[in-house]
Amino acid sequence: MTATLAPPAPPGSDAARIARPGLILLLACVAQFMLLVDDTITNVALPTIAADLGFTESSLSWVVNAYLLTFGGFLLIGGRLADRFGPRRMFALALAGFAIASAVCGLAQDDGMLIAARAAQGIMGALLSPAALAILLATYPEGPGRRKALGAWAALMGLGAATGLLAGGILVEIADWRWIFLVNLPVAAVALLAIPRILPAFDASTARPAPNVAGATLATLSLLLLVFTVVETESEGWTSARSLGGFAVAAVLAAVFFATERRSASPLIPRELLRRTRAMWADAVVFLAAGGLLAMFFFMTLYLQQVIELSALETGLAFLPFSVTMGIASGIVGRLPERLDARVPISAGLVIGAIGLYLMSRLGVDSSYAGGVLPALVVTAAGLAFAFVPVMGLATGDAEERDGGLASGLMTSAQQIGGAIGIAVMITIATSATTDAAASGTPQAAALVEGFQAAFRVEAAVMFAAALLAVATLRRRD
Numbered sequence: 001m002t003a004t005l006a007p008p009a010p011p012g013s014d015a016a017r018i019a020r021p022g023l024i025l026l027l028a029c030v031a032q033f034m035l036l037v038d039d040t041i042t043n044v045a046l047p048t049i050a051a052d053l054g055f056t057e058s059s060l061s062w063v064v065n066a067y068l069l070t071f072g073g074f075l076l077i078g079g080r081l082a083d084r085f086g087p088r089r090m091f092a093l094a095l096a097g098f099a100i101a102s103a104v105c106g107l108a109q110d111d112g113m114l115i116a117a118r119a120a121q122g123i124m125g126a127l128l129s130p131a132a133l134a135i136l137l138a139t140y141p142e143g144p145g146r147r148k149a150l151g152a153w154a155a156l157m158g159l160g161a162a163t164g165l166l167a168g169g170i171l172v173e174i175a176d177w178r179w180i181f182l183v184n185l186p187v188a189a190v191a192l193l194a195i196p197r198i199l200p201a202f203d204a205s206t207a208r209p210a211p212n213v214a215g216a217t218l219a220t221l222s223l224l225l226l227v228f229t230v231v232e233t234e235s236e237g238w239t240s241a242r243s244l245g246g247f248a249v250a251a252v253l254a255a256v257f258f259a260t261e262r263r264s265a266s267p268l269i270p271r272e273l274l275r276r277t278r279a280m281w282a283d284a285v286v287f288l289a290a291g292g293l294l295a296m297f298f299f300m301t302l303y304l305q306q307v308i309e310l311s312a313l314e315t316g317l318a319f320l321p322f323s324v325t326m327g328i329a330s331g332i333v334g335r336l337p338e339r340l341d342a343r344v345p346i347s348a349g350l351v352i353g354a355i356g357l358y359l360m361s362r363l364g365v366d367s368s369y370a371g372g373v374l375p376a377l378v379v380t381a382a383g384l385a386f387a388f389v390p391v392m393g394l395a396t397g398d399a400e401e402r403d404g405g406l407a408s409g410l411m412t413s414a415q416q417i418g419g420a421i422g423i424a425v426m427i428t429i430a431t432s433a434t435t436d437a438a439a440s441g442t443p444q445a446a447a448l449v450e451g452f453q454a455a456f457r458v459e460a461a462v463m464f465a466a467a468l469l470a471v472a473t474l475r476r477r478d
Contacts, residue, residue, distance in 0.1 A: 023198045024139045025149050027191060028132040029156060031095060034187055035125045036160025038067065039294075041168040043301055044312040045177040052177065055111045065231040066115045070122030071129075072416040073224035077216050079130035079409020080268055087134040088199045092192065094128035099188035105181035126409075133408030135199065137396055150396075151330040151389045162323040165301060166316030173313045215260045215268040222253035227417060230424045238428060269410075279407065281473035282394035287414040288466035289350060289391075291422025292459040293384060296357060298423050299430065299455050304373070307365060307449055318369060322377040329385030342390040343474050350467035352383025354460045361456035365445050387470075394474060422462070426455040 042049070042063050050060050082090045101120035108114035136153060140146040171179045229246030236242050261267040297319075304315045333345055356379035363372050395411040434451030442450065 040164030074126035098124035102184035130409035162319035169312035169316035218257035287418035290418035294419030325381035349387030354463035356380025357460035
């Protein structure tokens with residue numbers, strides 16, 4: 001009996017491309033990294049942007065909020081479109097759209113033009129992120145390969161946010177604020193050229209039928225209104241008529257959406273996805289943990305610049321140990337034994353992350369970077385890396401290939417909306433603590449630090465609550 005060898009795949013064929021999963025992982029991660037960098041890259045450039053384009057104090061926050069609003073609001077429909085039309089097609093279209101929106105941001109001549117272009121960036125990001133993760137899930141089947149790939153993906157959450165601060169500081173100091181957006185163009189161009197050479201054409205037979213338009217519209221409007229109301233609480237307050245009305249209307253839209261989903265022959269969220277209760281609880285854990293993590297970046301940036309008085313560039317460099325630690329720890333957790341109960345690294349990592357945030361709450365006016373900030377950043381990064389890799393695996397691991405885009409869209413929605421709500425809540429807590437301290441005669445710098453400390457303490461409590469939720473809900477499958 002003689003063995004027959006199959007002829008080698010032609011260099012440009014899908015079989016040849018899929019044989020290079022490392023390049024596919026790199027391409028997906030580069031796209032996601034670019035999106036996450038844009039979450040924070042504008043933060044250190046806001047004063048320069050305001051002076052150049054004539055922003056008012058109230059409108060300046062929308063340079064950040066317009067991106068968060070549309071990114072969070074369109075993620076569900078973005079995931080569904082990736083499943084409907086194929087992740088490679090949506091990846092290419094959204095990447096090109098993101099590059100165009102970035103170019104408009106960089107060329108903006110007034111505040112309205114920049115805010116509109118940032119909103120367009122967010123919409124394209126909401127289409128791009130689920131498609132990128134769906135490509136990764138289709139390329140790596142269940143097992144050690146997928147865990148390592150998700151380890152790289154999870155590391156991007158901290159790496160992207162920290163790198164955005166560093167890149168923003170460098171570009172503002174050595175070039176011009178417009179380059180924080182224009183830098184996306186060469187990255188997107190290289191990625192677009194690589195798509196036909198690297199990505200296979202995914203099987204169209206697994207594609208979902210078109211979702212009902214009413215359901216997609218209701219879900220998007222509900223998410224948009226929720227995120228808009230949350231980001232506006234900074235100026236309107238949580239108990240104002242406008243805020244309470246916004247939350248009420250968002251809840252009504254969500255209720256009508258779920259009612260239409262029950263009757264639809266092609267629901268936006270397929271029923272088999274909702275039956276994956278462990279994945280839904282994993283999304284809830286991501287929601288809580290993201291609220292603590294993204295708020296940490298916001299307040300630590302303010303602490304480094306306003307209390308320790310670091311420059312924009314020095315502030316970006318201060319987060320490098322966080323990025324390095326998260327990258328190393330994510331690689332380690334990706335190699336943990338498959339038989340290990342996922343609750344162990346998730347809950348342990350979240351508890352370690354909570355300890356790191358508590359250490360931040362101990363920082364004072366006279367704390368140093370080396371003796372206070374650095375240990376807290378390293379501990380937080382290590383803990384969150386150990387938690388995020390397995391929890392992302394649970395949130396996406398059981399989805400069929402044709403549902404990969406929506407499963408990743410649900411998880412990314414939890415991450416983005418959790419982060420937006422976390423920042424808004426922590427701003428309220430910090431502002432209240434600072435105001436009370438200043439009213440009692442505390443010096444301005446010390447009052448500011450008391451506000452930061454209060455926010456970090458609540459963030460630590462939220463992270464610990466996420467750990468308890470993981471232990472209680474993320475049970476091992478039978």
